[in-house]
Amino acid sequence: MKKWISIGVILILIAGGSFWFYQSKKTAAPVEQEMMTTTVQKGDIKVQVSGSGSISSINSSDITSESEGIVDEVLVAVNDVVEEGDELLTFTDGSDPITAAHAGTITSLDIEDGSRVQLSQVVGHITDYKTLQTVISVDELDITSIKEGQAAEITADAFPDETFEGTVTAVSKEGTSTNGVSSFNVNVQLTDPKELLIGMSTEVTITTESKEAVLYVPIESVRVNGDEKYVIVQESNENSEATTQQVVETGINDDQNIEIVSGLTEGQLVQLAVTISSEGQGFRGGNSGQSFPGAEGGQNFPGGAQGFPNGDGGGQGFPGNTGRGNQ
CATH class of the missing domain: 2.40.50.100 (RNA polymerase II/Efflux pump adaptor protein, barrel-sandwich hybrid domain)
Known part of the structure; x- marks a missing residue:
């Protein structure tokens, strides 16, 4: 009987050791970094703030x-x-x-x-069923960029294939706090409500700032070292691919791209760092929750749970796009 117990214990130890070896090999899969590039482009950038609301009458008494x-x-x-x-x-x-x-x-x-x-x-x-508006709730981080007279685009669930135009007519000076986060009401009057009815749900996008024909790169390509912003420029030749660290001045940004005011020219190649495992599953890494202030208008790049890697010589990671910030 003791012999069979001993054999059972040995088999359990062998099975456990095999499982541990497999897991350790799986966990310790080597990680390598592949550098991808993107091109400095020229085009238009719009900074926008979005919110949801419902249709109401401006004049009802x-x-x-x-x-x-x-x-x-x-x-x-x-x-x-x-x-x-x-x-x-x-x-x-x-x-x-x-x-x-x-x-x-x-x-x-x-x-x-x-x-x-x-x-x-x-x-x-x-x-008054002809003069209609929609009232949306805007986060406290975005409200300072909302001004009366700004243009807005409105969509309604009842008319999914149609876009309506509007104008910001009022911005609340007092917010309401929910779970420690304050929000403010913004009134947007519709230019032509057409068939919209009071009570219909809406999604509103307000353009707070825009620029035409500017140089821009993806947000992830800009890195931060203290107060300095820079990109990694890649210069290809017949023998090798040399890289240089180029300091840049940035301007406005949307949720994907950021304006380059100085430091780059159209068509240059800049690096985007993507970390991939040996199994080929990629993800962006970096310091979580970091926020990256823009050069104009107090814009913030959103912080997030996953940020962008430090890169060469970077003292701080670039934030990811998951979290609160200007969109």
């Missing part, structure tokens, strides 16, 4: 009496369309009639000829 008296005649009915200043009802004593505060449609009316109206009594409601 109660019809309220500013005097007390007996109604002589109700001049409108529910669903009537009126213009600003139109008379809605008159009084028997000749008091000033109640008029429409703005253009719109009479959506409710709780009064009739001969009724007595009290001061400040609400007798109906008027809604």
